Amino acid sequence: MSDANEPTGEVGPSGGATGAGAADGPATPTGSTGATGSSGSVGSTGADAPSPAAASTDPAGAGGPTATGPGRHARVVLVDDHRMFRTGVQAEIGQTDRTGVEVVGEAADVDQAVTVITATRPEVVLLDVHLPGGGGVEVLRRCAPLMADAEQPVRFLALSVSDAAEDVIGVIRGGARGYVTKTITGTDLVDSIFRVQDGDAVFSPRLAGFVLDAFASTDAPPVDEDLDRLTQREREVLRLIARGYAYKEIAKQLFISVKTVESHVSAVLRKLQLSNRHELTRWATARRLV
Numbered sequence: 001m002s003d004a005n006e007p008t009g010e011v012g013p014s015g016g017a018t019g020a021g022a023a024d025g026p027a028t029p030t031g032s033t034g035a036t037g038s039s040g041s042v043g044s045t046g047a048d049a050p051s052p053a054a055a056s057t058d059p060a061g062a063g064g065p066t067a068t069g070p071g072r073h074a075r076v077v078l079v080d081d082h083r084m085f086r087t088g089v090q091a092e093i094g095q096t097d098r099t100g101v102e103v104v105g106e107a108a109d110v111d112q113a114v115t116v117i118t119a120t121r122p123e124v125v126l127l128d129v130h131l132p133g134g135g136g137v138e139v140l141r142r143c144a145p146l147m148a149d150a151e152q153p154v155r156f157l158a159l160s161v162s163d164a165a166e167d168v169i170g171v172i173r174g175g176a177r178g179y180v181t182k183t184i185t186g187t188d189l190v191d192s193i194f195r196v197q198d199g200d201a202v203f204s205p206r207l208a209g210f211v212l213d214a215f216a217s218t219d220a221p222p223v224d225e226d227l228d229r230l231t232q233r234e235r236e237v238l239r240l241i242a243r244g245y246a247y248k249e250i251a252k253q254l255f256i257s258v259k260t261v262e263s264h265v266s267a268v269l270r271k272l273q274l275s276n277r278h279e280l281t282r283w284a285t286a287r288r289l290v
Contacts, residue, residue: 072100074197077120079106079113079139080128080159082255085182089126089159092186099190109133114142121152123197126189127176129160129167135232136160140174147175157196159189164239164289165210168203178202227287229271235289237264241277242284 073096078086086106094103104120107113110133117125117139125143129136136158140147146154158171158179168179177196180189181204192202230238233254240250247265251258265277274280 072194073102074100074124074193075102075104075120075122076193077105077107077113077117077122077125078103079108079117079125079131079136081108081131083108089189093190093193101190101193110135110138110142113139117143117146117154121146122154124193125154125156126159126193127156127171129158129162129171130232130236136176137170137174140171140176144175155196155199157192157202159184162236163204163207168207168210179207180204181207226272227289230268234264234268234271237261238268238280238284239289241265241268242281242289244281 076093078089080086080089086108090103090106093099093101096102104122105116107116108131110131113125113127113131125139127136127139131139140156143154143156147156156171156176158168158176159182160167160179161182163181171179177199178192178201180192180202184192184204195202227235236254237250240253245253247258247261250256250261254261265280269275269280272280272283274283
């Protein structure tokens with residue numbers, strides 16, 4: 001669920017594509033200098049939300065990511081509904097002469113993503129899990145023919161603030177080659193992109209266990225019909241409410257208004273037939289969603 005509509009991404013004259021502005025601000029052309037995490041991580045200083053700071057202006061690029069080997073090159077599309085985060089990633093990894101990564105397009109929702117990915121045919125897509133229009137899983141479903149192309153496969157690497165098991169397992173089942181969180185450093189992200197391009201599977205350390213546990217079982221996990229009634233954004237708000245966050249804190253982390261948070265909470269309570277946030281917390285705890 002998005003907090004504002006955004007125009008469709010466009011394919012640039014050089015064959016790349018630019019994502020029009022995201023839900024949190026006006027458009028930023030691909031290649032502009034943006035914000036990066038203050039500790040060198042991509043757009044985040046913590047596990048739950050990006051917190052941009054000034055990008056390095058060192059002409060030598062000291063401390064930034066470097067290419068993993070001579071002649072390496074990967075064409076990448078960024079899919080994330082926060083323009084500021086996309087700008088930060090672009091600034092951190094998009095200096096092609098130094099990293100070998102060329103950002104050829106951006107998108108902020110499912111429809112934009114499918115359009116831009118189809119037009120540019122990148123080697124790797126950095127895909128957020130929670131997107132307006134159906135989420136990262138819907139992008140994977142609609143791009144399945146591109147992933148299956150034997151000659152020029154498009155590979156997906158999930159890059160998300162979420163470290164929830166159901167999010168990790170969902171996109172891996174959908175066909176993504178890996179899943180890393182937004183606390184990853186620029187150098188490690190560049191390395192992950194090239195590994196996924198080569199066909200490897202890449203995970204942040206603690207997330208690999210979720211995948212191993214899920215696929216080691218011969219039985220499919222039971223379907224939670226109540227949880228399935230919620231949208232991806234409603235699940236995100238539910239999890240933060242259950243962890244004890246105030247509405248203002250949730251709004252700040254998700255880059256939405258307090259009023260929007262209240263609307264999501266009301267929708268969750270209605271769909272789950274609960275009366276208040278205390279019942280909601282007990283419900284989420286019983287299902288190990290906290």
